[in-house]
Amino acid sequence: MNAIETKWIAVGSITDIPREGARCVEAGALRIAIFRTVDDDVYAIEDRCPHKGGPLSQGIVHGGCVTCPLHNMVIALESGEAQGADEGRATVFRTRQRDGLIFVSGADIASAEARQPVSTAA
Amino acid sequence: MKQKLVIIGNGMAPGRMLEHLFEVAPDAYDVTIFNAEPRVNYDRIMLSPVLSGCKTFDDIVIHGDGWYVEHGVMLYKGHRIAAIDRAAKTVTSEHGETVPYDKLVIATGSNPFIIPVPGHDLPGVLSYRDLDDVEAMLLAAQSREKAVVIGGGLLGLEAAAGLKERGMDVTVLHLMPTLMERQLDPSAGHLLRHELESRGIDIVTEARSARILGDAKVTGVELKDGTVIDASLIVMAVGIRPNIALAQDAGLEVDRGIVCSPTMATSDPDIFAVGECVEVDGRVYGLVAPLYEMARVLAGHLSGNPSQRFIHAETPTRLKVTGIDLYSAGDFAEGDDREEIVLRDAAAGIYKRLILKDNRIIGVVLYGETADGSWFYDLMKKGTDISEMRDTLIFGSAYQGGAPLDPTAAVAALPLDAEICGCNGVCKGTIVEAITSKGLTSLDEVRAHTKASASCGTCTGLVEGLMAATLGDAFNPNAVKPICACTDLSHNDVRRLIRAKELKSIPALMQALEWKSSGGCAKCRPALNYYLVCDWPGEYADDYQSRFINERVHANIQKDGTYSVVPRMWGGQTTADELRAIADCVDKFGIPTVKVTGGQRIDMLGIRKEDLPAVWADLGRAGFVSGHAYAKGLRTVKTCVGTDWCRFGTQDSTGFGVRIEKFMWGSWTPAKVKMAVSGCPRNCSEATCKDVGVICVDSGYEIHFAGAAGLDIKGTEVLGHVKTEDEALEHIVALVQMYREQGHYLERIYKWARRIGYDEVRRQIMDDASARKAYFARFVFSQKFAQVDPWSERVSGKDKHEFKPMATIDTLQAAE
Ligand SMILES: Cc1cc2nc3c(=O)[nH]c(=O)nc-3n(C[C@H](O)[C@H](O)[C@H](O)COP(=O)(O)OP(=O)(O)OC[C@H]3O[C@@H](n4cnc5c(N)ncnc54)[C@H](O)[C@@H]3O)c2cc1C
Numbered sequence: 001m002n003a004i005e006t007k008w009i010a011v012g013s014i015t016d017i018p019r020e021g022a023r024c025v026e027a028g029a030l031r032i033a034i035f036r037t038v039d040d041d042v043y044a045i046e047d048r049c050p051h052k053g054g055p056l057s058q059g060i061v062h063g064g065c066v067t068c069p070l071h072n073m074v075i076a077l078e079s080g081e082a083q084g085a086d087e088g089r090a091t092v093f094r095t096r097q098r099d100g101l102i103f104v105s106g107a108d109i110a111s112a113e114a115r116q117p118v119s120t121a122a
Numbered sequence: 123m124k125q126k127l128v129i130i131g132n133g134m135a136p137g138r139m140l141e142h143l144f145e146v147a148p149d150a151y152d153v154t155i156f157n158a159e160p161r162v163n164y165d166r167i168m169l170s171p172v173l174s175g176c177k178t179f180d181d182i183v184i185h186g187d188g189w190y191v192e193h194g195v196m197l198y199k200g201h202r203i204a205a206i207d208r209a210a211k212t213v214t215s216e217h218g219e220t221v222p223y224d225k226l227v228i229a230t231g232s233n234p235f236i237i238p239v240p241g242h243d244l245p246g247v248l249s250y251r252d253l254d255d256v257e258a259m260l261l262a263a264q265s266r267e268k269a270v271v272i273g274g275g276l277l278g279l280e281a282a283a284g285l286k287e288r289g290m291d292v293t294v295l296h297l298m299p300t301l302m303e304r305q306l307d308p309s310a311g312h313l314l315r316h317e318l319e320s321r322g323i324d325i326v327t328e329a330r331s332a333r334i335l336g337d338a339k340v341t342g343v344e345l346k347d348g349t350v351i352d353a354s355l356i357v358m359a360v361g362i363r364p365n366i367a368l369a370q371d372a373g374l375e376v377d378r379g380i381v382c383s384p385t386m387a388t389s390d391p392d393i394f395a396v397g398e399c400v401e402v403d404g405r406v407y408g409l410v411a412p413l414y415e416m417a418r419v420l421a422g423h424l425s426g427n428p429s430q431r432f433i434h435a436e437t438p439t440r441l442k443v444t445g446i447d448l449y450s451a452g453d454f455a456e457g458d459d460r461e462e463i464v465l466r467d468a469a470a471g472i473y474k475r476l477i478l479k480d481n482r483i484i485g486v487v488l489y490g491e492t493a494d495g496s497w498f499y500d501l502m503k504k505g506t507d508i509s510e511m512r513d514t515l516i517f518g519s520a521y522q523g524g525a526p527l528d529p530t531a532a533v534a535a536l537p538l539d540a541e542i543c544g545c546n547g548v549c550k551g552t553i554v555e556a557i558t559s560k561g562l563t564s565l566d567e568v569r570a571h572t573k574a575s576a577s578c579g580t581c582t583g584l585v586e587g588l589m590a591a592t593l594g595d596a597f598n599p600n601a602v603k604p605i606c607a608c609t610d611l612s613h614n615d616v617r618r619l620i621r622a623k624e625l626k627s628i629p630a631l632m633q634a635l636e637w638k639s640s641g642g643c644a645k646c647r648p649a650l651n652y653y654l655v656c657d658w659p660g661e662y663a664d665d666y667q668s669r670f671i672n673e674r675v676h677a678n679i680q681k682d683g684t685y686s687v688v689p690r691m692w693g694g695q696t697t698a699d700e701l702r703a704i705a706d707c708v709d710k711f712g713i714p715t716v717k718v719t720g721g722q723r724i725d726m727l728g729i730r731k732e733d734l735p736a737v738w739a740d741l742g743r744a745g746f747v748s749g750h751a752y753a754k755g756l757r758t759v760k761t762c763v764g765t766d767w768c769r770f771g772t773q774d775s776t777g778f779g780v781r782i783e784k785f786m787w788g789s790w791t792p793a794k795v796k797m798a799v800s801g802c803p804r805n806c807s808e809a810t811c812k813d814v815g816v817i818c819v820d821s822g823y824e825i826h827f828a829g830a831a832g833l834d835i836k837g838t839e840v841l842g843h844v845k846t847e848d849e850a851l852e853h854i855v856a857l858v859q860m861y862r863e864q865g866h867y868l869e870r871i872y873k874w875a876r877r878i879g880y881d882e883v884r885r886q887i888m889d890d891a892s893a894r895k896a897y898f899a900r901f902v903f904s905q906k907f908a909q910v911d912p913w914s915e916r917v918s919g920k921d922k923h924e925f926k927p928m929a930t931i932d933t934l935q936a937a938e
Contacts, residue, residue: 012928020641020667023928034928038641055683058671060644067644069671069679074644109931 008096008103014042015100022057022066027109029116032093033057034102035066035077043077044095044104046112050075050088091115124152127424128213128221130203130368131229132157134166135397135413137184139227142421144193150425153195154221156213159252160200162187166252167410167545167578170442173256173284175622188890206372208390225392225424228369228380232362232398232408237272241334247356250281255357262355263288270294270343270353272331274301276441278359279314282323283443285357293351294318295329295343297360305439305450309466310473310489317446317471326351364399364406379406384431386420396420402432410577411437411544438499438544440492440580449495452485452502453477460484465516474516481509493532494518496584500540533587542584545577550588557592565589570879606645608637613866617653626658628665642668649867652754655790656862659904666921672752675924676912677734685734686727688751689741690787693761693779693799694722703744711737721758721796723749735925738913747787747911754868755790756797756858759783760808764801764818773818775801778847782854788909789901792865792874795858810838813871814854819843823850827857827883828875836872839880842888856897857887863900 011025017036024047025032031047033056041064047057054070065074065083074083080090091112094105129136132155140153163185171177190197201215206226214220234249236242246262248255259281262269266289271282274296286292294301300311301318315325330346334356342352364379375381375389379401386394386402396416398408407413415432422430438451454477456462465474470490476498477485483502488495497519501508508515519532536542538551556562556571568585569576575585589597604610611619616635625631628650632642642650647668654662672678677685691700704724708716714728729737738748750757759782762768764775779799798809799816809815811831815838817824822845826838841857844850860883865874875883886893916925 009931011931016923016928018667018923021923023923026927026930027932052681053683055679058675058679058683060647060670061667062643062647063639063641065643070681072644 007106009106013100020061024057042095044093046091050090125224127151127153127225128223129155129227133231136229137163138414139417139421147425156198156201156203158202170280174287187892228395229397230365230399233365235361239333244336244340246340250359263290267354269355271357273359281357293324296327310487313489409437447492449488449492454485463516481507530590534591543574543581546573548574608639608646660907678752684728688723688725688749689746690749692783707740722760739917748913756786756795760798762801762806771801772820775799793868793870828872830872855901856894859897859901
């Protein structure tokens with residue numbers, strides 16, 4: 001079991017993620033990409049581009065944005081909003097860092113989970 | 123028997139003379155050149171951009187080593203001629219080499235003048251004439267201390283601007299009251315001074331140097347009025363003197379220069395002279411345009427065309443300091459019989475002055491806006507009566523005849539014989555003709571074909587205007603587009619600056635080149651990463667986070683987020699064991715689709731990212747390595763069966779394809795590279811639509827390049843024919859390395875080659891053996907760091923984080 005701090009769920013340490021990179025956390029049918037920027041800020045976004053569902057975690061991270069690897073939509077890490085002329089918004093999760101550990105808001109995960117389509121392969 | 127032509131000095135003038143000579147009479151002479159400088163012929167004019175860091179020495183070479191080989195010229199580098207024996211008809215170098223001549227050309231240029239004040243010979247006092255001077259200045263500039271430039275003329279100011287750019291604290295000492303007084307009137311000189319001062323260069327006019335201070339090396343300079351200025355470097359740029367000593371010792375007639383007739387003959391009919399060392403009709407010259415004219419005349423005489431005569435012409439002057447537009451030509455002293463027209467726009471920093479005599483322009487000074495320089499110069503040269511347009515003359519060509527026109531129309535209004543490029547004497551008609559008959563669409567192409575704007579580059583704007591006027595909408599001057607919104611610099615600029623400024627990491631580059639975003643974007647980062655990988659093999663640490671996901675995980679992402687994997691099959695050949703291993707792998711991992719590709723490989727699609735390392739481990743055990751189907755790099759070499767099986771095969775095409783692939787795999791390139799080798803002209807491996815293709819023939823190998831069969835369809839161009847497989851490999855590798863060094867990121871070979879000119883590629887790869895061998899060597903060096911199989915690296919644990927989720931959380935826990 002992961003350590004719990006009321007509703008903040010530890011997902012790993014910041015050093016598990018390369019700078020300007022991302023790694024994924026799986027929560028049931030939900031896949032959350034945890035991003036680390038050059039300045040060691042951490043953001044959590046659902047690993048699905050609002051455009052065609054591309055895995056944002058695989059994109060190039062630059063400044064506070066990630067570019068989706070499938071069709072180059074640029075998503076702001078903090079808000080999940082598509083940048084420039086594109087429209088769309090990816091689900092974001094609040095995060096916290098303490099002592100090098102990353103925590104994601106349990107409440108945000110639970111509400112995103114609730115919005116997931118019911119039928120999954122399992 | 124061929125006649126022996128010996129040339130003393132290997133500067134710009136004799137270089138141009140030989141180009142003309144080889145064009146009309148390639149076999150007339152055995153040519154030997156002695157050059158005191160230990161190097162080939164280069165564009166001396168462009169030393170200032172080398173000093174400021176905009177260009178490298180390689181960029182300004184006019185004739186590379188290969189050129190001398192190709193034309194059978196014997197070049198003695200670093201051999202100064204000490205004596206001419208006119209009776210014996212020989213020359214002797216300081217190293218004791220004696221060579222006989224039938225015809226001799228003296229092209230010793232000029233010597234920089236050094237003011238003989240006390241201390242002028244201390245270490246740290248330099249002149250500004252050749253590459254050695256520039257290198258010495260660059261070394262001194264590393265200290266970032268103080269420099270003093272003595273001389274506020276063209277050369278001195280270019281040196282000052284360059285040293286400032288390199289981080290030195292610069293003071294210019296000028297004897298006269300205003301800068302560049304020989305080319306500028308006092309008003310323009312004042313504007314120039316103001317501009318340079320605003321850049322942080324100190325300027326002292328009416329400064330008389332009394333002595334240079336220092337014991338073991340320079341510490342400063344003292345003026346006649348007692349002022350002392352500290353400096354660790356002093357550059358003297360106070361003028362040049364024709365270098366006539368050798369001619370004088372040989373008893374030739376000399377005055378200020380070596381006295382020549384308008385046919386370039388000296389007082390000895392077998393000895394000619396060309397360049398800055400020459401005096402014709404009492405005049406000596408210090409700019410290249412008239413020297414190039416001398417070169418043309420002399421080449422005519424040497425090739426048996428005695429009708430040519432050198433005729434004096436005024437040459438306009440421009441200053442090559444970025445951001446300063448300045449143009450002057452003719453005579454602008456005041457006089458009773460002269461009138462002037464002046465236009466000033468203080469806010470815009472513009473000053474224009476025309477000097478008229480008898481309703482004809484005799485002098486032009488333009489500062490701040492110089493686009494009309496050529497037009498005024500043309501009116502001046504032709505002695506056109508300007509009374510009709512006098513009222514609007516100063517506003518330039520666009521204002522003549524009705525409503526103001528745009529700048530393109532101004533160039534369009536120039537007559538066909540108007541000179542556009544002063545350095546190379548190229549007129550408008552020549553450029554227009556080249557654009558239309560050769561279908562040129564870019565500035566680089568026009569430079570390659572006409573030489574216009576290829577020397578000092580100040581007429582670039584005019585040439586672009588001319589292209590716009592000639593091509594209409596088909597010309598896109600913004601063809602030099604910035605890489606992305608993070609910068610105003612183009613791919614070319616960035617590649618050049620990476621080398622010139624020795625930028626070796628992405629953060630260093632972004633800082634030095636003033637990137638507008640903090641961390642770049644998904645467009646520029648992969649490009650920069652490639653340029654650094656290419657330019658600093660072994661030194662630059664590849665930044666994986668700047669690579670597209672496919673190159674980061676060494677597989678191709680598919681639309682559902684799964685990956686496809688293509689193992690390497692050298693030359694498209696495989697075995698039963700390999701096929702069995704693939705089949706087992708497909709079964710074990712439940713791989714949904716298996717497909718044969720156009721490059722003769724097998725593609726396995728629909729693999730989950732987590733499974734990639736295990737798939738690679740299994741494939742690796744069967745001897746497979748990554749096929750780089752995801753890479754901007756060498757993808758595939760497609761082959762036919764050649765002499766092994768085919769009754770038409772002429773060479774071992776499969777074996778050669780495998781050899782190329784084994785030699786070149788792993789190298790990164792600007793865009794993907796696909797090759798093919800066909801064993802005969804029936805071309806079953808479709809080599810003539812590849813980036814690089816080989817057609818084997820009985821007599822050897824025909825190498826092709828720049829084909830395309832994707833968004834665009836294009837047959838290849840022929841690079842050339844070689845006899846052996848080893849030669850073919852060397853040529854192909856050199857070609858790819860040239861492309862690696864010059865291509866823009868994501869630019870395929872066919873686009874790159876079209877941009878720089880197919881002939882240029884042939885010249886460097888086929889004709890210039892030393893350039894080719896140098897490319898080859900650089901490729902081989904970089905392969906030392908590139909040929910590591912990324913799959914086995916990852917199987918043994920590299921980048922583990924890429925393939926595993928960081929955590930799996932219990933969703934119930936989240937809901938608590
Ligand atoms: C920094 C700089 C900027 C310039 N900018 C411009 C410009 O913007 N526009 C313009 O039109 N002009 C410009 N010039 C001037 C132009 O470069 C010269 O006019 C031109 O290079 C002269 O050519 P040349 O062949 O006569 O002599 P050089 O190019 O000087 O060549 C003479 C060569 O002869 C060699 N030599 C001398 N004596 C001997 C000997 N005894 N034996 C063997 N070799 C010998 C020397 O080493 C030298 O390499 C500039 C010059 C400099 C230095």
